[in-house]
Amino acid sequence: xxxxxxxxxxxxxxxxxxxxxxxxxxxxxxxxxxxxxxxxxxxxxxxxxxxxxxxxxxxxxxxxxxxxxxxxxxxxxxxxxxxxxxxxxxxxxxxxxxxxxxxxxxxxxxxxxxxxxxxxxxxxxxxxxxxxxxxxxxxxxxxxxxxxxxxxxxxxxxxxxxxxxxxxxxxxxxxxxxxxxxxxxxxxxxxxxxxx
Numbered sequence: 001x002x003x004x005x006x007x008x009x010x011x012x013x014x015x016x017x018x019x020x021x022x023x024x025x026x027x028x029x030x031x032x033x034x035x036x037x038x039x040x041x042x043x044x045x046x047x048x049x050x051x052x053x054x055x056x057x058x059x060x061x062x063x064x065x066x067x068x069x070x071x072x073x074x075x076x077x078x079x080x081x082x083x084x085x086x087x088x089x090x091x092x093x094x095x096x097x098x099x100x101x102x103x104x105x106x107x108x109x110x111x112x113x114x115x116x117x118x119x120x121x122x123x124x125x126x127x128x129x130x131x132x133x134x135x136x137x138x139x140x141x142x143x144x145x146x147x148x149x150x151x152x153x154x155x156x157x158x159x160x161x162x163x164x165x166x167x168x169x170x171x172x173x174x175x176x177x178x179x180x181x182x183x184x185x186x187x188x189x190x191x192x193x194x195x196x
Contacts, residue, residue: 015155017044017144020104023051023153024175027186033082036172039137040091040158042101042109049139052080052089052109054163055171062088062132068117075126076166080133090116091164092130105160131164154179 015021023039039051055078062075065088069075080089092108094100100111120126139147147153156175176187 015157017041017049017148017155019044020107020158020160022054022156022158022175023144024156024172024179026152026154029152033079033137038171038175039081039153040103040163042103042136044144046141048141049144051137052091052133053078053137055168057168058134060134065134066117068121072120075120075132078131078133078168080135081137083136083138085135087135088113089133089136090130091133092116093164094119094129103160104158107160107163127166128161128164131166154183 017023019041021041021044023037023041025034025037025039027036029035029037033056034053037056038054040054041049041051043050058077058079060077062077063069063072065077079085090110090113091103092100092111093106094108094111094115095102095106097108097111097115100108102108116130120130144153148155154176156179159178162171173187176183
């Protein structure tokens with residue numbers, strides 16, 4: 001028999017965490033940094049895990065941080081996580097950027113920032129090519145596995161093409177829905193049930 005409080009409890013799926021997968025937070029997670037978040041894993045191993053939160057906009061723009069971009073159109077900036085919030089990270093589609101870390105399916109992290117600046121200053125498109133983040137999310141050894149076992153996270157396959165787009169307002173919901181019908185109810189559950 002299912003208790004009423006268990007009806008809305010998401011159970012982790014059987015997908016294993018790995019670089020290039022996404023962590024999708026359970027609907028009731030109350031941590032301000034991770035509420036209804038989708039986190040792209042950029043590293044996962046025995047020493048811990050590192051990820052970038054994909055769907056948390058920042059009040060800042062990249063133009064506030066990179067002085068060369070001061071007079072360009074506003075470039076969106078996102079909150080990548082609560083660790084190193086003074087450090088700029090960027091996902092992009094450029095295989096030829098020296099030092100870039102391949103994440104999967106034509107998506108790369110960081111690399112030669114001067115090459116990225118040149119690309120942008122030449123007036124090339126940013127949408128669908130580059131996304132910028134301040135900070136990252138990190139887990140010590142076994143910390144992420146423990147959170148998965150506590151049903152805090154569901155693991156999904158990343159839609160890499162959408163990760164460099166700035167249209168992120170429904171990313172948590174659509175990421176849940178892609179996991180199958182048992183997760184669609186969670187995707188529709190209101191953020192504040194009392195306002196429903």
